[in-house]
Amino acid sequence: MTDGRTRCPWPEHDEKMLKYHDEVWGVPVHNDQQLFAKLCLDLMQAGLMWRTILYKQENFEKAFDNFHIETVAGYDEAKFNELMQDTGIVRNRLKISAIINNANRILEIQKEFGSFDAYLWGFTEGKVIDNGRKAIEEIPASSPLSDAISKDLKKRGFRFVGTTIIYAFLQAVGIVNDHLTSCFCYKKPE
Secondary structure, eight states, X not given: OOSSOOOOSTTTTOHHHHHHHHHTTTOOOOOHHHHHHHHHHHHHHTTSXXXXXHHXXXXXXXXXXXXXXXXXXXXXXXXXXXXXXXXXXXXXHHHHHHHHHHHHHHHHHHHHHSOHHHHXXXXXXXXXXXXXXXXXXXXXXXXXXXXXXXXXXXXXXOXXXXXXXXXHHHHHTTSEEOSOTTSTTOOOOO
């Protein structure tokens, strides 16, 4: 996009990446279904480039029933095998198994906390963590917050939730604001 606006450099000149950066990344999410979907996509990204996942997002949504938590939690061996044959998604046995497992763990969190949203945002008392980054080199792969959430999720039986995956997830769902201060998307939290 050559609209003259200053952005974070990571989307480069890829239209789909720019749209994601401008409209999705870093926007606070409070819907359990959307939080689960983003967690699944970040889990799938492990070891891959975000662009790969973003370009397959619609395929993932179709294959995983729009990430409907209860539906995914109930997947059986036949559905697992169907997913392993789906060439439109990342066919990684451990990642697919982790998504099904994590859907079941989210159902447990919903029973305990009322929602996955309440659980996640509880780590920051409902506030966005504004890092005020000035350069892309300042953005870490993890943080004490992602360490704490990763550790707690693992304790609850979640899989593929290492601190780097969780940090990317926190950025994506707006719990952590890592838009550069020069980026037109940057908004200092109140």
